[in-house]
Amino acid sequence: MTSPNLHPMLNVAIKAARAAGAIINRAALDVESVRISQKQVNDFVTEVDHAAEAVIIETLLTAYPHHAIWAEESGKTHGTQGSDFVWIIDPLDGTTNFIHGFPVYCVSIALAVKGKVEQACIYDPSRNDLFTATKGRGAYMNERRLRVSKRIDLRQCLISTGFPFRPGDNFNSYLKMMADVMQRTAGLRRPGAAALDLAYVAAGFTDGFFETGLSAWDVAAGSLLVQEAGGLIGNFTGDADFMEQRECVAGNPKIYSQLVGILGKYSKFASAADKAAVRKATLNLVSPDARPGAQVDDTAA
Template sequence: MNPLDVALEAAYAAGELLREGWRRGGFAVEQKSAQELVTEYDRRCEALIVDILQKTFPAYAILGEEGVAGKGTQAQVRWIIDPLDGTTNFARGYPLFGVSIALERSGEVVVGVVYNPLADECFAAEKGAGAALNQKPIRVASTSSLAAAVVASGFPYDAWTSANDNTDLWRIMVKRALTVRCDGAAALDLCAVACGRFDAYWEHGLAAWDIAAGALIAQEAGALVTDYRGGDAFLRRGEVIAAPAALHAEIVALFG
């Protein structure tokens, strides 16, 4: 079976569970760290996703945010999953969250799916095959300067204690971009770049599950996706810039 089809099946199933939890309310919320929450639906959705993926690809390794990991024998192939991108939004009733599932082969992400269950929007991509929103092709915006750009970012979970809290780059961006947004859902921010809602996105302090699927979708939609140095180590370094080529060059120059 095609891995993309299985990823879509898992994303839709987890999305339905999230919709159900959102409508019901009253779910348990815990504190993972000073600025990071986890809900019972993070764990339930991850378990559901892992179950679906392992039924078809039992040998594939799994990296999941909540620690429900499959110990597959093919370590060079792994699923990277965030069962609830935007946990704080979900917990506080802010209607922007989703499911993120990526497949990585030998260090290269080759499948990405991000599903927003409230909007019923499913972003998907395969390496070299383009990106789509609900099966319709998408492309990045043609914006070529920060002065005309809507840009998104966020803040790391250790912002209370780390000097590298992203406020310096926000100060740069608010003086140069048309406007800057903070929506609290990295995968969906990358997908917003992919379909032209945002012109660019940057952030650091991220984990692979935050950005793996969204980064591929943005790339396949025409964005340059790199680390702050303009290199391809964004998953390893936990930092990302995603933007059309001309705009990307301007941002990298500012961050250098």
């Protein structure tokens, strides 16, 4: 179903997301029969990811054959590469949740025009929740206008995040990062689908979000939702050009600035002095009596 009040390109994205959602919901009825493969340790892909991505690409290119595609599973192999119009697709964000029957996952589709996201659609098929945004026209959940939360005291805030799970992730540095945030908030949550986390920030269900290791398809649609709902999004130092920097923080304006103040020293763009402080704190976290000269991976700092 399309709406005459929505941008035509957003209507096509919604059609694609719902078609993918139908595939996901059918598979969820018998998730144990779904074929699963592993891209790397703890990074899974299923036949459902591929089928959902295929129907999204087919729907988009049927309407806009000269647009480009940038998708999680097939990369940039479809569409007309070099086009000013690029569809950025995550067909099933939260695959690990899905294969366990844990109902927190979604379809994420964004359209970037000359590098700027102008249309966004995130669809949660298990709840039939549809989050949409068009640049300059606001963000919506099931046709209800969204606004970020109004909380300004971090101690009263619920913050979502993602845990490191890939080889090479600096787990000890992340523990320190989470400890810095956790002790200042009302609670820290790890739902397991970054696109949905950002949609929830836009809806005011959570007050902020942060994570490292994310790709453009994880954050593209959610970034527009947050901005159109009155929030801010960037990297850990507050730089708004974050899409491919693999670190992301979002929130209402007051909470965003406070999170940047806490997380800035963990950014790969932080000053040398800040990185040294993080390395020292991480070393103490790993082993309070660690010998001088002990080696600590600081790639995430």
